[in-house]
Structure formats: structure tokens, C-alpha cells
Ligand SMILES: Nc1ncnc2c1ncn2[C@@H]1O[C@H](COP(=O)(O)OP(=O)(O)O)[C@@H](O)[C@H]1O
């Protein structure tokens with residue numbers, strides 16, 4: 001234990017002195033979140049497709065669609081009035097669609113409650129976010145109409161109790177991404193550096209176990225990433241109107257992610273020989289993971305086979321778990337994701353400690 | 362203090378016993394390293410170490426001398442438990458080094474070739490870190506004293522990347538000595554350093570020997586071997602050509618003593634051959650070898666009486682350099698053989 005702590009402390013000392021590391025752990029996620037925030041508040045592109053069948057001819061249905069459109073989160077597509085919406089949904093495999101009844105404007109005009117029907121595939125977390133955003137738009141409209149009373153409702157179960165914004169959706173994604181980049185990229189490039197500078201050989205002469213070295217890096221990354229999470233969250237709270245919550249489980253998930261990606265980084269590090277191949281190999285694994293694990297956008301808007309691939313990406317489970325606990329309050333699902341992360345992490349840990357060689361062949 | 366039972370001791374003794382029953386000789390007391398028939402091949406067809414055998418006695422500085430690519434690093438890294446040989450038997454500190462290096466590791470110190478310190482740790486921090494990795498209790502190590510011993514006491518708070526080449530090497534030696542090793546491996550400790558730094562390191566190595574450590578030193582500097590080594594093995598193309606003390610090698614493989622007539626040129630050489638004395642000439646200097654020391658005085662008188670202009674006349678004993686030249690057929694400069 002003394003060895004592990006001393007190794008982690010020495011390493012932390014060197015890390016602080018590099019300054020570049022701090023950029024990637026603290027500044028980079030903030031820059032990314034700002035950038036994406038700007039893109040989404042700009043209102044063009046991104047988001048998910050919302051198919052709407054509008055049977056109403058009055059101004060309020062148009063106002064509702066405008067409001068949905070202006071979130072920038074939804075891209076509105078109109079469903080032809082003649083089609084059967086249920087059939088349409090299954091034909092197009094939509095996870096979300098809305099139905100505005102023909103008496104929508106009329107009901108609002110006489111202050112009578114009217115429901116918009118939201119067809120939701122509850123098994124997909126993205127549709128729940130969409131529901132959250134949808135609900136936020138309706139709440140805003142209700143407020144504009146009457147001050148407090150809710151005239152417009154929607155006929156599906158409310159997944160979350162608070163209004164969710166795109167930032168809420170993206171924050172956990174950024175946290176997951178930061179965990180991956182910090183732990184994995186860092187570890188792989190460190191293995192490359194340690195090998196090319198002869199540090200591994202040096203460490204081998206001390207009798208330090210490879211698993212101890214890995215545990216030390218995991219401890220270090222955990223501390224670093226928890227700090228990074230706290231900073232990112234605090235800044236996001238100040239800058240955005242945030243409803244996501246920092247739960248204890250989200251901290252545990254970050255630690256689990258640190259375990260998984262530190263181990264994976266070292267596993268990749270077993271085959272790298274020099275810094276160039278180090279960054280090549282972590283990019284080869286990291287880039288697909290970045291885009292196919294739902295860090296930036298919704299996996300459900302992607303083709304089926306891509307979604308299959310995403311199931312094989314460890315980062316998917318971290319992103320899902322973080323969203324489960326931070327925005328949906330679904331701790332059970334988060335725990336399942338945590339279990340998957342820990343299991344994958346253990347496999348990588350064992351493989352990395354076994355396959356890594358500090359000696360020369 | 363009573364006898365402390367240690368599992369590793371048991372393994373060590375068992376291992377020694379095992380070796381004896383298999384008919385292998387183990388000199389637990391006087392020989393620290395025993396190598397038999399060691400071979401190391403790298404793919405596709407490089408034979409870096411080609412069937413070498415030697416043993417190293419306790420408390421001595423054993424030098425492996427050879428040009429770049431001779432197989433020195435491969436050999437010592439096998440002895441350090443850092444590389445796996447293709448075949449052969451290696452006993453280090455009484456244990457089979459190929460099977461259980463784990464429990465001898467604590468008694469061994471290593472300075473790898475081209476040692477690089479951790480750039481962003483100070484020497485003090487690095488030594489502290491290293492002593493923790495070796496699990497050495499705080500009461501058993503005096504970091505300040507160790508740094509003082511290697512001559513880094515006034516540099517111990519400086520970031521390692523700012524140290525000079527010589528200071529980095531000194532830090533490497535400090536790290537290799539945190540566990541007060543019985544056996545110290547120094548792989549080309551002075552390569553690329555300026556003369557002052559080299560002398561500092563030589564002093565350091567002699568100090569380590571005085572503390573009782575056995576030292577394995579690889580080098581391509583002949584003066585280093587002459588200054589430090591008790592025993593030397595000349596290695597070339599993966600083979601040990603000869604070994605013994607430097608003095609022994611000089612008397613066995615040198616052409617004994619010679620008399621040099623400076624500046625007499627080929628004219629002088631002709632004069633000598635008229636009198637039946639064979640000689641060699643190089644850069645105007647003519648050298649006459651004397652194979653039997655008893656003839657030296659007579660030959661010296663004979664040469665002095667020859668009527669030619671002599672700038673200077675002196676006797677010269679062969680050095681290790683001549684031995685190397687005789688055996689390998691080329692001189693060596695910074696580890697590179699000269700054509
Ligand atoms: N890891 C390796 N893979 C392949 N060839 C190697 C390796 N290490 C050394 N060699 C080769 O083995 C020979 C001996 O190298 P080395 O032991 O480093 O010699 P020295 O230390 O005397 O310079 C050289 O020809 C070198 O190129």
C-alpha cells in the first residue's frame with residue numbers, strides 16, 4: 001500500500017508540474033461544453049427528429065410547433081394528416097412522435113384542458129430527454145397563456161419531474177468523455193513514454209508489481225476526475241440553467257469509469273512502442289467511442305447497426321449510467337450500468353497486468 | 362536480534378540445494394554470479410550473446426569491455442532479470458536468476474544504459490520515491506546522506522531535467538543504491554560524459570566497492586577498465602574473447618615490453634635490420650619488442666649505441682589497448698571500432 005500511495009503521490013507531483021495535463025482535465029471539458037452550448041442555443045442542426053401530426057388548424061398549434069422548433073433540440077417533421085400515426089411510427093421506427101388533436105386551438109380559447117399525445121418509446125433514454133424538453137416547452141406555453149394553470153397537458157407519463165434542457169443532456173456526456181480521455185489517452189501515452197525513456201525497465205528493477213502501478217494510476221485518475229467533475233458541474237451550474245443533479249452515484253460512476261479506462265489505457269499501452277503509435281492507437285479506439293457512445297448526441301437517432309456497435313463501447317455504459325442518475329433519477333438502471341463498467345474494468349485490469357511487460361523480449 | 366524466518370530465504374536455500382542435486386556448482390560464499398553457456402538470440406537471426414560462461418567473485422569490480430553491439434547490455438540485463446535468455450544457466454547471489462529473481466531483487470541495484478531520471482522530480486523526491494518502491498523503512502535510509510555521497514547535496518532541490526549529464530548519472534547511481542545493494546550493475550555509467558564528470562563517477566564507483574558491493578561494470582573505455590576493474594572480460598560479437606585481471610591480460614596477450622626510438626624513421630629501421638634487429642615503424646617512431654625482460658637492459662644499450670639521430674628513447678609496457686588491438690584487430694573510439 002505504501003508503494004502504491006508513494007507512486008501515486010510522485011506521479012501527482014509530476015502531473016501538476018506538467019500543466020498540460022491540467023488543461024485537458026479541467027479546461028478542455030469546459031471549452032467543449034461552452035462550444036456545444038453555443039451550437040445548440042443557435043438553434044440550427046443537431047437535436048433529434050420530432051415527427052408531429054397536427055390535426056389542428058388554429059394558431060396555437062402553430063405556436064406550439066414554433067416553440068418546439070426554437071429549442072433547437074427538435075427538428076420538426078410533419079406527418080401527413082391522412083396517415084395513421086401508429087402505423088407511421090412503427091414503419092419509421094420512431095422513438096418519439098407527437099399528435100396535436102383537431103380541437104387544440106379551440107380548447108385553449110375556451111380555457112379547457114387539452115392533451116397533446118406524445119408517443120414515446122420508454123426503453124430509450126433519449127426519448128425521455130426529448131419528453132423532458134417537450135414538457136419544458138409546454139410548461140412555458142402554459143405559463144404564457146394563463147400564468148399558472150395548465151391548460152395544455154400531454155398524455156404520457158412524465159419521466160422526470162423537472163424541466164430538462166439540452167445542457168442537462170450533454171453534461172453527463174461531457175463528464176463521461178472527460179473520464180475516457182483523461183484516463184485512457186493519458187495512460188496509453190504514458191506507457192509509450194515510460195517504455196521509450198526506459199522507465200519501465202527502471203521500475204522493473206524495484207520489484208514494483210505491474211498491478212500495483214496500475215492501481216496507483218487508477219487512484220490518481222479517480223482523484224483527478226472527481227475534481228474535474230466538481231469543477232465542470234459548478235461552472236455548468238453557474239453558466240446554464242441546469243437541472244441535472246450531482247448524485248453520490250454519479251461520483252461512484254466516475255470512479256468506476258476511471259478504473260475501466262485506466263485499465264484499458266494500460267492494456268493498449270502493452271502494444272505501443274513509441275509516443276506516435278501511442279496516440280495512433282488511442283485515437284483508433286477513442287474516436288469511434290467518442291461518437292458512438294452518445295457523448296455528443298443521441299444514439300437513438302443513429303442507424304440500428306451503429307447502435308449495435310455502441311453496445312460494445314464501454315463509454316456507452318458510463319454515459320447512460322451518468323444520465324440515469326444525474327437527470328432521470330433512475331438509480332436502478334444506473335447501478336446496472338455501474339456493474340457493467342466494473343465488470344469490463346476488471347477484465348481490462350487483469351488483461352493489462354498480465355499482458356504488460358516491462359522487460360524486453 | 363534473533364533469526365527472522367523469511368520465506369524467501371527458504372526458497373533461496375532450496376534453490377541452491379536443487380542446483381547442487383542437479384550437479385551444478387554453486388559457490389554461495391565467494392562467487393556472486395555464475396553464468397554457464399549463456400545464449401541470447403533475437404529474431405530474425407541476431408546472436409547477441411553466443412555461449413558465454415564466467416563467474417564473478419564477491420567484492421570485486423568485474424568489467425565487461427567491448428565495442429557497441431558486442432552484447433554487453435544483453436548480458437547484464439539477463440543478469441538483472443530484465444531479459445530472458447535463449448539458453449544457459451544463470452545463478453545470481455546463490456539463486457537461479459531465470460526462475461526466481463523476485464527475492465534477490467532487493468539485494469541488487471541497477472543503473473541501466475542511457476539512464477534518464479524523472480524530469481519533473483527533484484533528486485531528493487526521486488530518491489524518496491525509489492526508497493518507497495523498494496519498501497525501505499524511513500529509519501533505514503538517510504536520503505540526505507546518500508545524495509551527499511554521490512555529490513548532489515547542493516542540487517537535491519533542483520528539477521531533474523535541469524541537471525547536467527553527469528549529475529543525472531549520479532542521481533541514477535543514487536537510485537541504484539537506495540537498497541544498499543550487495544550487487545550493483547552499472548551499464549556504461551560514464552558514456553558521453555566529460556572527463557571531470559567521469560572522474561567523479563569513478564570515485565563514486567570505488568566508494569561503492571569499499572562499502573562491500575560487488576560491481577558489474579560494462580564499458581567501452583579502456584582507461585576506465587584500467588582504473589577500476591579487478592577483473593575484465595573482453596567481449597566481441599557475443600563472445601568473451603579473454604578474461605582475467607587487466608595485468609594478467611596484458612602480460613598474457615600483450616607483446617610484453619618494447620623500446621621506442623622516437624623520430625628515427627625508416628632510415629633508422631634499416632640500420633636496425635642491418636644489425637639483425639626486427640622492428641616496426643609508425644609515424645616515424647620505431648618500436649623494438651623485447652620478449653624476455655632479462656634482455657631489456659642489453660637491448661637498450663645496443664640500441665643507444667647505434668649511430669643515428671634519436672629524438673628520444675624509452676621503454677613502454679603494453680597496455681590493455683594493445684591487448685584489445687591484438688585480439689580484436691582494431692582500435693575503438695567511443696565504442697566504435699576504427700578501420
Ligand atoms: N531488443 C532487441 N531486439 C533485437 N536485437 C537486439 C535487441 N537488443 C539488442 N539487440 C542486438 O543485439 C546485439 C547486442 O546488443 P547489446 O547487447 O545492446 O550490445 P552492447 O550493449 O554491447 O552495445 C546488437 O547487434 C543489437 O543490435
Ligand SMILES: [Mg+2]
Nearest residue numbers: 433434435474
Ligand atoms: Mg549496451
